[in-house]
Every structure is written in structure tokens, then in C-alpha cells.
Amino acid sequence: MTDNKTITQIKPQRESNFELLRLVCMFFIILQHFIVHGLKTSGYPSENDITFLGVAFNSLFVIAVNCFILISGYHSIKASPKGFFRLYIMCISYLFLIAVFSFWQEGFYLKPIARVVFPFSKSPYWFIKSYFYLFLLSPFLNKITNNCNKKEFIGLLFIGCVITFYFGYLWSGGINSNGYNFMNFIFLYFIGRFISLHTTNIKTEKNKWISIAVYVICSFAIVGITEFLFHIGQQSKIWKFGFYYNNPLVAISTVAFFLFFRNLKIQSKLINWAAVSVLAVYLIHENPIVSKYLYKYVASLGEQISNNLVLGVVLFSFAIGILVACILLDKVRMIITNPIEKMLNRIPWDNYFRKFVNRINRVL
Numbered sequence: 001m002t003d004n005k006t007i008t009q010i011k012p013q014r015e016s017n018f019e020l021l022r023l024v025c026m027f028f029i030i031l032q033h034f035i036v037h038g039l040k041t042s043g044y045p046s047e048n049d050i051t052f053l054g055v056a057f058n059s060l061f062v063i064a065v066n067c068f069i070l071i072s073g074y075h076s077i078k079a080s081p082k083g084f085f086r087l088y089i090m091c092i093s094y095l096f097l098i099a100v101f102s103f104w105q106e107g108f109y110l111k112p113i114a115r116v117v118f119p120f121s122k123s124p125y126w127f128i129k130s131y132f133y134l135f136l137l138s139p140f141l142n143k144i145t146n147n148c149n150k151k152e153f154i155g156l157l158f159i160g161c162v163i164t165f166y167f168g169y170l171w172s173g174g175i176n177s178n179g180y181n182f183m184n185f186i187f188l189y190f191i192g193r194f195i196s197l198h199t200t201n202i203k204t205e206k207n208k209w210i211s212i213a214v215y216v217i218c219s220f221a222i223v224g225i226t227e228f229l230f231h232i233g234q235q236s237k238i239w240k241f242g243f244y245y246n247n248p249l250v251a252i253s254t255v256a257f258f259l260f261f262r263n264l265k266i267q268s269k270l271i272n273w274a275a276v277s278v279l280a281v282y283l284i285h286e287n288p289i290v291s292k293y294l295y296k297y298v299a300s301l302g303e304q305i306s307n308n309l310v311l312g313v314v315l316f317s318f319a320i321g322i323l324v325a326c327i328l329l330d331k332v333r334m335i336i337t338n339p340i341e342k343m344l345n346r347i348p349w350d351n352y353f354r355k356f357v358n359r360i361n362r363v364l
Contacts, residue, residue, distance in 0.1 A: 015265065015266065015267055016266040016267055016268045016271040016272055016275075017261050017262065017263075017264040017265065017266050018071055018074070018075070018261060018262075019268075019271045019272050019274075019275035020261065020264070020266055020268075020271050020275070021067060021071065021258070021261040022068070022071065022275045022278045023271065023274060023275055023278055023323070024261075025063075025064035025065075025067045025068055026064070026278045026281050026282065026323060027319055027320070027323055028060070028061040028063070028064035029061070029064045029065065029282065030281070030285060030319040030322055030323065031057065031061050031315065031316070031319050032057075032058055032061035032062065032064065033285070033286065033291070033295070034295075034298045034315050034318075034319065035054050035057055035058050035061070036058065037291065037295040037298075038294070038295040038296075038297075038298025038299050038301075038302065039054060039298060039299065039302045040299070041053070041054025041055075041302075042054045042055055042058040042238075042239075042243070043055065043226065043230070043235055043238035043239060043242070044238070044239045044243065050226075050230055050235065050238065052223075052227065053308060053312075055222075055223055055226045055227065055238075055242070056219075056223050058242075058243060059219040059220070059222040059223050059226075059242065059243075060219050062222075062242075062243050062245075062250055062253075063215070063250060063253050063254040063257050065127065065245060066179075066188055066245055066250065066251065066254040067254055067257060067258055069131075069134070069185050069188040069189055069192065070188055070191060070192040070195070070254060070255070070258045071192065071258070072131075072134070072189060072192060073188060073189035073190065073191060073192020073193045073195075073196070074192040074193070074195055074196045074258075074262075075192075075196070076138070076142050076193065076196070077134065077135055077138035077142075077189075078138075079135055079136065079138045079139050080350075081344075081345065081347075081349035081350065082341075082345050083135065084135070085341050085344050085345065086341060087132070087135070087279075088119065088120075089337050089340060089341055090279065090280060090283065090330075090333075090337075091119035091120075091123070091128060091283060092116050092117070092119055093333050093336075093337055094280065094283040094284055094287065094333075095116040095119055095283075095287070096116045098284075098287045098289050098290060099116055099289075101289065120132040124287065124288050125282070125283070125286060126180060126181075127282065128283075129182075130180075130181060130182040130185050131185065133182045133185075134182065134185045134186065134189060137186070138189075141186065141189060141190070141193075142193075144156075145190065145193040145194070145197065146197075150198045153190075153193075153194050153197070153198060154194075156190060157190060157191065157194060160186075160187045160190055160191075163175060163176065163183075163187075164176050164179075164183075164184065164187050164246050164251075165246065165248050165251075168183075168184075168246050169240075169244060169246045169247060169248065172240075176246055177246075178240070178244045178245065178246060179244050179245025179246030179247070179250075180244075180245055184245055184246050187246075188251075188254075191255065192258075195255075195258075195259075195262075201262055201263070203263050203264075203265060204263070207259070207263050208260055208263040208264070211256045211257070211259040211260035211263060212256070212257075212260045214252065214253070214256035215253050215256040215257045215260065218249045218250075218252050218253035218256065219253055221249055222242050222243070222247075222249050222250070222253075225241050225242055225249075226238045226241070226242040229241060229242075274327050276330075277326070277327045277330035277331060277334075278327070280326055280327070280329070280330035280333070281322070281323055281326040281327065281330075284326045284329065285322055285326065298315070298318075301314060301315070301318075
């Protein structure tokens, strides 16, 4: 008989399907930026060129940002001082590093310093600002969603659809006119919470391929709409009807792509290790100082390589190189900044916050 005291419980390895989704989505974001800001073949802004391949690939990649918020909603954001310091230190680390490069290239000026010290208020990244707002509000969003039954939650999502798709997308309402904002993040967060709390994850081949088929069909529908607008001379409307993040087709495509990865069963220490640093890839390559040179180089590749197949292979390889290089750089950054995070996390911030709230409560 085995002595119970000698039994060692092995902690099960975390599944990697959503970690792989994070990596794939960041790869999509890099490629989308190559198309939109480098090659400029997606019709954005309207005076730029449009090609069938540019539109086709952009329709496949446009779901990436929305997927990140669905993942956050599915697992729910756990707002805490630890989470805040992790995000804050990561942001200021790369803003500082790139600002030093900027000083060397262009001389000293105050704007990069303000961005380093106040990364959420002076951030050059619209995604980071909107995500930070979502982070701050997440405890209350979680309380709403955790206390809704399924029927109430469906009503909440219906109202969200009306605000997002009817007033926002169709009529360009100010609250969510294009999806590149905090309000769209709240809507997607609610969708992620609903999938997590009120749907069953039955992992079958049929469900998997239905999800990927819906994703592909919606992507081709976007291509058809944009090509039609181009041929009737309505190029200025291509971005809205094709690539706004609150486009209903983009939203459906996002959910389908998310459900495909939810259906996967993958375990990989390497994927989990790499996915921890995925946000760093965005912070590095989309920094205005870096992107200025990066997209000029991509544009030059487009001019030099006339064969679309060769150009595609080069850009895919270049995007993978950026992804890997940024992840490795972030591992070095973590060696330097993790001791600072640990020191800050030893401070009892929760106790200080409770005392602060209690004091305000007594005053009021």
C-alpha cells in the first residue's frame, strides 16, 4: 500500500489553446499593419491604393484586436495592484527604451518623457488606453455579469448590439462610431463573459470546422463588399463597411475564430512561455518611432518585389521574425524588471485602498 504522505500531486499543465490564439492574433496584427501602413493596399485612408490581395488578407486579419478582448472577457480581468504594476512597468520599459533611441536620433524633447511617465494618459497606443479603462472598470463589469442569469444576460447583449451595430456602426453614433474605443471593448468583454458563463464547450470536429467556416465566409463577405464599393467609385466607404471593429461581419468573424480555438485541445510549455510576452510585441513594433522606420521598410519591399507570392513569403517571414525577436527581448526585460515588480507587490496596497475608501465613506 502506498503511503499517502509520499504521494506528490503534480499540478496539471495549463491548456494552451487561448495562449496560441494570443500569438496568432499578434501575428495577424503585425501583418495587418504591414498591409495598412506599409503597403497601403487596403483602401485606408481612402486616397491610398486598394488591391484584391490587400483587402482579402486584411479581412482575415482584422479580427485580431477584438479577439484579445474576447479572451479577456472569457477569463475575466482580475484587476489588482499586481496586474496594474505588470502592465505599467511593461509600458514604461519600452517607452523609455525607445525614447532613449529617439533622443539619440532626433535630440532631446519633452513629449517622449511625458509618454514614459504617463503611459495611460499620454500613450501613443489607442489600444493600451482603452484596455486600461477596461482594466479599471472590470471589477464592476464582472459583478454585473456574474449576477445576471442567462435570460438577463441575453437582454444585456441585445442592448449592446443595438448600441454597437445600429447607433454606432450604422449611424456613426459618437458612443461607438467605429469600434476603436473603450465602449466597443466593454461590448466584446460582455460577449466573452457570456461565452464563458452560459455556453457549453463541446470539443468536436464538427463544431471546430463550423467555426472556421463561419470565419472564412464572413471574411469573404467583407472582401465582396469592399470590392463592390471600389468598383462603384465609393472608395471612401471601404474602411467603414469592411474593417471597422464594430462591423457586424467583423464581430461574427471574431466570435467564430475565437470559438475555433476554444475547441482546440493543446498543451505546450513553449506556447505558454511565449504568450506571456505577446503584448510586448505590440508595444515595440507599433511605437511611433519604431513604426516610422518599419513601415517605410515594408513599403520599400513592396516596391522592390513585383511577384505577389514572393512578397507574401517575405512579409510572413519578416512578421515571424519581429514576433520572435520582440518576445525574446521581453524575456530579457523581465529579468531586469521582475525584481521591481516583486518589491512593489510586497506593499499592502489593498489595505491602503480599503482605508482610503473607508475614510471617504465616513466623510460622506
